Structure formats: C-alpha cells, structure tokens
Amino acid sequence: MDALQDRFKSQKLSTSPVKVTKICCIGAGYVGGPTCAVIALKCPHIQVTIVDLNEARVDAWNSEDFKLPIYEPGLEEVVRKARGRNLFFSTDVDKGIQDADLIFVSVNTPTKKSGVGAGFAADLNYVELATRRIAAVANSSKIVVEKSTVPCRTAESMRTILEANSKPGCHFDILSNPEFLAEGTAISDLFAPDRVLIGSLQTPEGIAACVALKDVYKNWVPAEKVLTVGLWSSELSKLAANAMLAQRISSINALSAICEATGANIDEVAHAVGKDTRVGPKFLKASVGFGGSCFQKDILNLVYLSESLHLPEVAAYWRQVVEMNEYQKRRFAKTVVDTLFNTITGKRIAVLGFAFKADTGDTRESAAISLIRDFQDERALVNVYDPQVPHDQIWLDLQEASPRLPIEQIKKQVTICPSALEACRNAEAVVIATEWAEFREIDWEAVYKNMNKPAFVFDGRLLVDAEKLRKIGFKVTSIGRGERL
Numbered sequence: 001m002d003a004l005q006d007r008f009k010s011q012k013l014s015t016s017p018v019k020v021t022k023i024c025c026i027g028a029g030y031v032g033g034p035t036c037a038v039i040a041l042k043c044p045h046i047q048v049t050i051v052d053l054n055e056a057r058v059d060a061w062n063s064e065d066f067k068l069p070i071y072e073p074g075l076e077e078v079v080r081k082a083r084g085r086n087l088f089f090s091t092d093v094d095k096g097i098q099d100a101d102l103i104f105v106s107v108n109t110p111t112k113k114s115g116v117g118a119g120f121a122a123d124l125n126y127v128e129l130a131t132r133r134i135a136a137v138a139n140s141s142k143i144v145v146e147k148s149t150v151p152c153r154t155a156e157s158m159r160t161i162l163e164a165n166s167k168p169g170c171h172f173d174i175l176s177n178p179e180f181l182a183e184g185t186a187i188s189d190l191f192a193p194d195r196v197l198i199g200s201l202q203t204p205e206g207i208a209a210c211v212a213l214k215d216v217y218k219n220w221v222p223a224e225k226v227l228t229v230g231l232w233s234s235e236l237s238k239l240a241a242n243a244m245l246a247q248r249i250s251s252i253n254a255l256s257a258i259c260e261a262t263g264a265n266i267d268e269v270a271h272a273v274g275k276d277t278r279v280g281p282k283f284l285k286a287s288v289g290f291g292g293s294c295f296q297k298d299i300l301n302l303v304y305l306s307e308s309l310h311l312p313e314v315a316a317y318w319r320q321v322v323e324m325n326e327y328q329k330r331r332f333a334k335t336v337v338d339t340l341f342n343t344i345t346g347k348r349i350a351v352l353g354f355a356f357k358a359d360t361g362d363t364r365e366s367a368a369i370s371l372i373r374d375f376q377d378e379r380a381l382v383n384v385y386d387p388q389v390p391h392d393q394i395w396l397d398l399q400e401a402s403p404r405l406p407i408e409q410i411k412k413q414v415t416i417c418p419s420a421l422e423a424c425r426n427a428e429a430v431v432i433a434t435e436w437a438e439f440r441e442i443d444w445e446a447v448y449k450n451m452n453k454p455a456f457v458f459d460g461r462l463l464v465d466a467e468k469l470r471k472i473g474f475k476v477t478s479i480g481r482g483e484r485l
C-alpha cells in the first residue's frame, strides 16, 4: 500500500477512486499518440481512444500499412500490437469524450504569435477549445488530465471553464500529468520513465482522481516512481525541468565559443566537467543550438510568468538561455561565411539534416531552419537532405522563416535532395545540422570526389571524425574545437 492510498484511506473519504476502464486522449500528436499507445499496450484491460480533429492524421494512424504520421523508433511495433485490440484512433471527438472515465488533453500549445504576451506566452486556444468541448458534450463525471505542456495555473482555468459549463450531475476532477518523453526515444522513455508526475488538488476528490490515474501507471511503472504533488508544483516542474535541461546546453554552447577562441576542445571540457557526479555527463553535448517544440517555448513561458509576477531579474536570467541559443545558431552560420572567404553568394552549400535532432521527423524550432535562412540571406544555393522530414514540411518551414520571399524564390535557392551523397554533389561546403547516424557512415571519399575544392565540412553536431576527413582532404571546422580547417 503506498502513501497516497494510505492517506486516502485514513481520510475516510466519501469519494472512491474511479476504476479507469476507458481513456480518451484529445490530440493524436507527438505527445498524445505515443503516450496513449503505450498506455494501451501496457493496460490491455483499458480501452484507449485517441481522437483528433485532423482527419489526415487520424487516417495515417489507422493506415493499413502502418505509415504513421510521426516517426518514432519502436512506435510502429506498439501500434501494431494494440491497434484494434484496445487502441483506437478516431475523429469522433464527442463520442471519445462521452465514453471515457478519464480524458487526457494533449493538444498543441504553441507560443502566441500576436496579442498580449506575443512571442512569449503559450497560445492556450487549443486547450480552451478542447476543454469547452468536454464540458459541452460530457454527460457523466470525468477525470480530465492536462498532458500538454502548459503555463502554471492552466488547470485552474480548465476547472473554471468545466464548472461553468457542465451539465447537472457531471463533476470534473482536473489533474496535471506532464509528459517528459524526448522525441527519438519516446517509446523507451514511456516504457521506463525516470518518474511520472501527477499533480492534483489536495481535496478528497482531487486525491481520489490522483489515485485512479496512479493505478493506470502502476500497470508497468514501479509505484515509487510515480510522484504525486500539488497541481501548481506539477505544472511548474515541467517548465523547470525543460528550462534546466536547456540551460545546460546553452552553458556548454557558451563554453564552446571560448574553446574555439582558445584552442580548447569542448568534448574534453564537457567530459571533465561531467565526471563530477554532482554535474553528471548528460546534456552536455555542444551543438549548433537546441530545437524542438518544448525548450524554447517553455523557457519563454517561464520568462512571461516571471514578468507577470514582477520578477524581472528572474525573467532576464531565463531569457538569456534562449538568447545564447540564438547566438550559437547565428555564430555557426557566420563561421561558414567567414571560412568560405567571407562570401557564399552563388556558392552551393549542402545542409545534412533538417529535423531538430536525430531519430525524429519533427522540425519545430530546428537549427537547420535558421541556418538555411541565413544562407539564403547571403544568396547562397542550398541543397538539403533529411532521411525523415517530409518535403512539404521543409517548404512550409522555409516559407515561415522568410515570409517576405515568394515560395518560387525559395525553391530557386533551395533544392531538396534524395540522399546525402546527392546533396553534397558540386557543393563547396557540407554543413551537418542534425546528428543522424547515417551521416557518420557516408562514403566521405565519394563525397569529396564530387565536391568543388577546397571542400569544407562544418560539423554542427560533433558527429564526424574530423581527423579522418582531413586525411581525405577536407577542411573541417567543428563546434567547440580550437583548431580550424
């Protein structure tokens, strides 16, 4: 018996924890899809329905040949085992809501592009619409779980909306259960999480709802790894975890600039620092800059929150983590221009990788987007290759990065190539933007033969063996390495 259940019993509560038998997840994206597919796999006695308004996305989840809408190692196997058994994907949001005892809200929460807090605050429009839909169609009590990363106190807003709009006899308990999975390792992160965090109101009903969700996770997660806390602590912990991880990367990237100026080697520095058990070795890999849907968004959220709380020094501290990341991306692009004799106008640059990290097809906030935009501004020709990102997504991202350029102009400057080898043909320089393992194993001799000379490699991910490439004839520049060329 764990402490939560002890507390539950000792309070002799009138409310019993619901035995969850039907789960609905609103939002079949990078978070909702893998998370609820794993819940279905691990809990065959629970029916899990993932609903989404986007019909094409739902069709892809249901596709006969398992061409799923997101690329994630191990995901297909999970979906193959559970789909049709107790895992279902549907566009019937209302039915999904009505049938469920517990609803995860896993919709997108991008940074606001206009209005109050533009550029910083999260756009909660999708969360609000999903919450209003729950209130409008639910005809029995539900546990509503906030899964999307949201600013602190969103659960409170959800509760207010639900209470103001619910039908008689319907009661809603709100939980916060942030997801800590990282893309590319989502399935292993979900199978063996470092922790599962559940935040609830500390009322009898709140604790009962918390026990119900904990019971779901206990099907495969050891009880001691399920942390139960207050709602606000849970919401803030998610922002804090991402901010601190991003802060490590910005710290190591700041040091990489010092290494380049002094001749030190950032990998050696990171290794030496990481050996201190208080620091630890993870998340100290210097790079061209962090990307992904969470880090920047969550830090900007934290900045916005700090400013709203009249804590300008706290806001400035966290803002600097994002500014350092922007600096790192700009600095890398500038190194390419400087090294290519101060001009890349009309020169062909091969950009290897477009996703924000390896083993995902996700491009949100990818460093490759800023790099290519900077190269375009310098009037270079860019060849790009990524093994997973759909071509349409690349055009969409490049258009968004240069809104004033017509797409025809962008397509004149940028070519999407079918392989790394093709991308490098006739190029002056190769820029490694994503750490796909296949870039380490390319036939670099063949790449060299097909390139204009001198042939440059700029390694933004410390991926390739620089010495080996230099022996072939390349002039190599790596992030955080003093010795150039």
Ligand code: UDX
Residues within 6 Å of the ligand: 179, 180, 181, 182, 183, 184, 242, 245, 249, 282, 283, 284, 285, 286, 287, 288, 289, 290, 291, 292, 293, 294, 295, 356, 357, 358
């Ligand atoms: C992150 C958090 O890790 C996860 O817990 C949270 O739920 C969502 O946000 P994700 O963005 O999917 O996950 O990937 P992550 O592995 O954290 O990488 C983020 C970015 O940092 C990537 O661009 C990656 O390449 C970069 N990175 C990571 C580095 O540059 N150096 C490192 O040492 C680690």
Ligand code: ADP
Residues within 6 Å of the ligand: 026, 027, 028, 029, 030, 031, 032, 051, 052, 053, 054, 057, 093, 106, 107, 108, 109, 126, 129, 130, 133, 148, 293
């Ligand atoms: P994340 O990375 O947070 O999972 P995604 O953008 O990948 O974000 O996925 C969010 C999904 O939520 C999208 O597929 C979107 O269509 C879906 N969605 C947004 N609002 C609603 C809603 N009100 N009802 C159902 N689905 C929604």
